[in-house]
Amino acid sequence: MKPIIRVDNLTHTYGQDTPFCRSAVDGVSLEIMEGEFLGIIGHTGSGKSTLIQHLNGLLRPTSGTVYLGDRDIWADPKKIREVRFQVGLVFQYPEYQLFEETVYKDIAFGPKNMGLSEQEIDRRVRDAAAFVGLDEGLLDKSPFELSGGQKRRVAIAGVIAMEPKVLILDEPSAGLDPAGRRSLLENIRAYHRERGTTVVMVSHSMDEVAENVDRIIVLADAGVVMSGTPHQVFSRAEELVAVGLNVPQVTRVAMELRRRGVAIDPAVYTVAELRRALSALKGGTAVC
Amino acid sequence: MLKDITLGQFFPGTSLAHRLDPRSKIIITVVYIVGLFCAESFVSYGLMAALLVTGVKVSGVAPKALVKGLKPVLFIICFTAVLNLFYTPGEILAQFWVFKITKEGIFTAFFMALRISMLIMGTFLLTYTTSPIALTDGLESLLGPLKKMKVPVHELSMMMSIALRFIPTLIEETDKIMSAQKARGADFESGSLLDRAKALVPILVPLFISAFRRADELAVAMECRCYHGGEGRTKLHVLRYHARDYLVMGAYAAILASVLTLAHFGL
Structure with missing residues (x-):
């Protein structure tokens, strides 16, 4: 696999030359591989949102470079819009950015800005709506008549419709009920x-990240503290707790068992894995 | 772009300027402005400038931040200076076509520019060292006597503090919405005037919706805490003048008096 986005020694300082001067991202280097499902976790204020706004050129680094493919995205500032079409960014609570009269038009906003033909826009809008699980019947409704969860889906579809090479979602399930959360994540998967x-x-929800992603990057205090597969990351559960993050509930159970003397792999992070680990302990028989 | 707006920004601190009663600070600022408009000579301008510099020094506000506040009005300052430069009658120093530069013109232009910049820096010093809440509290208290004339002073000051309170929130919100629309390829910087005006729709619609939503939520929250207007409402932090307030106000009064006296003698 080769990296599609490469971040090199990125620093972003807010409010330079004022008493509020603060580095939200400090010397971060990371790679995002083509085709992977990457999770970025960190507690509030760890610089997650600032970091991702650099990936599509919404923020310009105070220092450091962001490469898309092998091009520095700020090599030609006039072409930064092209970068935004290739790296789709869905903000936190994206439903607050809806503005069009109909759901269809709102989803079409991105593709329209790309200057695509009517037919192509139509295809993309319908495809994107299907991906996020919106009924065709909703397309002609006003987005303001929809429920919160549906609005969220419309907003996500608005970015998916640009068919970006990289889709970035900032806390896509924040504020949804458990059922809505599950089905939205299923759609994204x-x-x-x-x-x-x-x-x-x-995300800051460990459970959510653990169940979905191939690789995790952990941010704390404006920098990367860990990176690896969920298994690798959760095997360092104590360190995660030390930087103020939770571990998945299943991992917590395993950690507790281990503390009480059960020789179980502490890095399990899904129910299925825990079951397997426990049955291995029992000597191969299934537990129910 | 939006982050350059410093209107009503407050830099917390513990300096004498921060600890003064907001009412004294408002009075001082008004007195200072009156003094600026009465000043007519190098000596009186010198006094006013010295006052400003002392104020800045005492407050510990970075002079850079004050100068930054001048940026939005730079055009107006230059415009008035240039107008005064060419249109003040008097002893002609240079002349070309219909333009005449007079000695008096140079002086007036210079003083005008100085007056406006100092006026703005002076008022910024007030907002930099006084939290919006303290500011409206002070105003409410100062305007108190108007209540007798049925002026809804409390309601006005409540509206003002809510408006001030929401300026940063709305700016942040605008920033967020702009970023979100930019992420979908919205373009606010190029195209004709009409194109640019149209490009604002994706910002304004969500912004208005969220402003109304916030207003609703705030009204409910206030209702829940039994807000019913100013009648019988007491304050947690009651404003009280201290010795320092009388001292500083006395000093300002003395300086204003000397400026007025100087002006009277044409100095």
Whole structure:
């Protein structure tokens, strides 16, 4: 796999020359591989949101470079819009950015800005709506008549419709009920599976990240503290707790068992894995 | 672009300028402005400038931040200076076509520019060292006597503090919405005037919706805490003048008096 986005020694300082001067991202280097499902986790204020806004050129680094493919995205500032079409960014609570009269028009806003033909826009809008699980019947409704969860889906579809090479979602499930959360994440997983595009999900919920991603990057205090497969990251559960993050509930159970003297792999992070680990302890018989 | 707006920004601190009663600071600022408009000579301008510099020094506000506040009005300052430069009658120094530069013109232009910049820096010093809440509290208290004339002073000051309170929130919100629309390829910087005006729709619609939503939420929250207007409402932090307030106000009064006296003698 080769990296599609490479971040080199990125620093971003807010409010330079004022008493509020603060580095939200400090000397971060990371790589996002083509086709992977990457999770970025960190507690509030760890610099997650600032970091991802650099990936599509919404923020310009105070120092450091962001490469898309092998090009520095700020090599030609006039072409920064092209970067935004290739790296789709869904903000936190994206439903607050809806503005059009109909759902259809709102989803079409991105593709329209790309200057695509009517037919192509139509295809993309319908495809994107299907990916996020919106009924065709909703397309002609006003986005303001929809429920919160549906609005969220419309906003995500608005970015998916640009068919970006990389899709970045900032806390896509924040504020949704458990059922809505599960089904939205299922939609995103399906999108990743079927399209094969790179997906980056930012979250502070360990459970959510653990169940979905191939690789995790952990941010704390404006820098990267850990990076690896969920298994690698959760095997360092104590360190995660030390930087103020939770570990998945299943991992917590395993950690506790281990503390009480059960020789179980502490890095399990899904229910299925825990079951397997426990049955291995019992000598191969299934537990129910 | 949006982050350059410093209107009503407050830099917390513990200097004498921060600890003064907001009412004294408002009075001082008004007195200072009156003094600026009465000043007519190098000596009186010198006094006013010295006052400003002392104020800045005492407050510990970075002079850079004050100068930055001048940026938005730079055009107006230059415009008035240039107008005064060419249109003040008097002893002609240079002349070309219909333009005449007079000695008096140079002086007036210079003083005008100085007056406006000092006026703005002076008022910025007030907002930099006084939190919006303290500011409206002070105003409410100063305007108190108007209540007798049925002026809804409390309601006005409540509206003002809510408006001030929401300026940063709305700016942040605008920033967020702009970023989100930019992420979908919205372009606010190029195209004709009409194109640019149209490009604002994706910002304004969500902004208005969220402003109304916030207003609703705030009203409910206030209602829940039994807000019912100014009648019988007491304050947690009651404003009280201290010795320092009388001292500083006395000093300002003395300086203003000397400026007025100087002006009277044409100095």
